[in-house]
Amino acid sequence: MFVNRMTARKFRAICNYIAGWILATVCISALGMTAFGEFSLSKLFFMLQLSIFVGLSHGIYDVVVLQDEMDHRSVPTALFIRSLYFIANISINYALCILLWDMNTNSGQFITDHGLAKVAEEFSSPECITTIALLFFLAHFFTFSNSVHKKFGTRVFINTLLGKYQDPVEEDLIFMFIDLRHSTEFAEELGHVKYSSFMKDYYRLLSNCCAENRGDIYQIAGDGAFLTWKTSACKKKARPINCFYDFAVCLERTKPRFMKKYGVAPSFKAGAHCGKVISTEVGNFGSEMAYHGDVLNTTSRIQSLCSKLGKDFLISEDLYIKLPLPLPHEYFCHKEGFFELRGKKKEILIFSLHTP
Template identity: 30%
Template sequence: MKIVSLFSMPKLHPRYISYIQQAFLFAIVWGMFGFIYGILEKGILGDLNYYPATNTKYDFVSAISYATFGGFIVGWLHGLLEVGWLRNKFTQNRLWFKIVVKTLFYLLFSVVFILILSTAVNSYRLDASLTSDVVIEGVSRFFWSFSFLSVIMFVAFGLVIAMLFSELSTYLGQGMFWNFLLGKYHTPNRENRIFMFLDMESSTSIAEKIGHAKYFRLLRRCFAEMTNPILEASGEVYQYVGDEIVISWPLDLGAKNGNCLNCYFGIAKALEANSTYFKKRFGVVPVFKAGVHMGVVTTGEIGVIKKEIIYTGDVLNTTARIQGQCKNYDSSLLLSESLHTFLKPEPYRFRKVAQLKLRGKQESVGLFAMQ
């Protein structure tokens, strides 16, 4: 008889894992700001055991605990709202506009949270119920005091910093901010990775037909539609190169449940689902062809006035050349033989179409296409 554990939990979807990881950055920033506020507050009050503005009892341990823990919680909520919902609402806006509007939105959210937190703190310190007159009166005095205004100004500053960190992390790429911060690739590392090069079919003729400005908007929409399939397949966007996008996985993660293949078919499905929009808006339905390969790369930080984490190794050149063969074999997806052997890609069916000696390579490379 099959026994089901009471403590077994369903596995989180990779997209939600990504959201939680990104939200953690907000939680850390807010927790630090809460801790700093608690220290500053103690420095200002000195030996006082009450708040002069409200005559409410003050206790350093509970104050800094509430400020740090409360900051961490509100930061996590802020992060989840940002990465799971609000970020997508401002993708077409300028950076300054996004920061200003979203800061005002979150500031209103923070005011409500601070009032709730103040009520809880007063209730604890005064040993009274949340709705008692003495607790409500204390919160009311706090709300109309200069102390409350100073807290809001401090929170607004924290929001701006958190939003800047958030935007910077999107510019650097998923996970790259933490890699830079922790110095993971300050010393070059060797890694086994899977790479997928996706390139838009007939991109030159499409650009000439619709004009380069409109073509750029087409690319931006395509890459936006690819976001969820990439997250769902636990992929990392390595580079955008013109109309080409390079996606990467650590070897085990890319192979797990066929993530690297699911990513391609998820992208194709997302673009097809929006075919009516693309046809109406741009006059074409974009199709991307892909080459996928695996191998060892060296990963590390490079640059002085502009730093970047890059991958170097033969696998990248080979993957690009495999992708370049899609047209020759009338295939939208080509795998290297080494990757096909490693994946054993059930339930997808592939057939070997060539054993090519690619330009610049000593050994030939087997190519597999969808049946």
């Protein structure tokens, strides 16, 4: 595979920034020009070019420079720095577009006296100042939307906007419960402040691996996290298996960094299961997504068998028969036998996953 999943995720994220900027900017420009009876195709193309440049710059700043992370500075400082960046980004790209259009229509040279005079003329016009101000607020809106999107995940975010989960919906989902090993010992050794920082670094890596495999983090509770996928989205690609593998490789690669910073390194165990659940929004003020059904309890019970069996990854028969074969990364399944899980009337056949 020429492009790894992390690179693909970052590329998709930047493309989403560009697409969002194009859609918003062109639509607003077209509506504005139509409303004032001054529709101009050349002006529309100019705004299209500007939106591509601004969207690309915005995407690179958030995805590459900030590494998809929240700004760790105080809110006023972060807001001030980001506002300066947006003004500079929009103004520079606006000037760049003017110079490019002047180059195409005049001498063919990129920077000329005529082009610079055109830039100065445009930047002194009320229309240009209004456009920059509008794009400035649009940039902050995109940042806010992206923060909400990261909070809820792609699938939940889109379906919530569409109002899909206002009423209960039955869905066939895969759940994977990932649990940090030795969490109690780590908490006692590190202390609560340092342990909190440790868990933040650990979950940052997990969320990246989950996003790179098109999954969503449903719930984080202490040292455990529920990850979820639509079953239909995993029929051709075993995304939960890829996620488990990627996270294991990621922790192995970052182990020296954890050891240097904390003196300990994380490892994990996981259980996965699938089935039908009811998805809905619960609560009124501060509402959140909830999944109702025994699939989640069964998943956590399967994961609890990892310590008993001495395994890192266990899955149910229900999930095994739905995964595409052969499994990625040369994984193979070993039948561990039937187990009676707490709260279940019937025994469940459990498989462990191994690499050669």
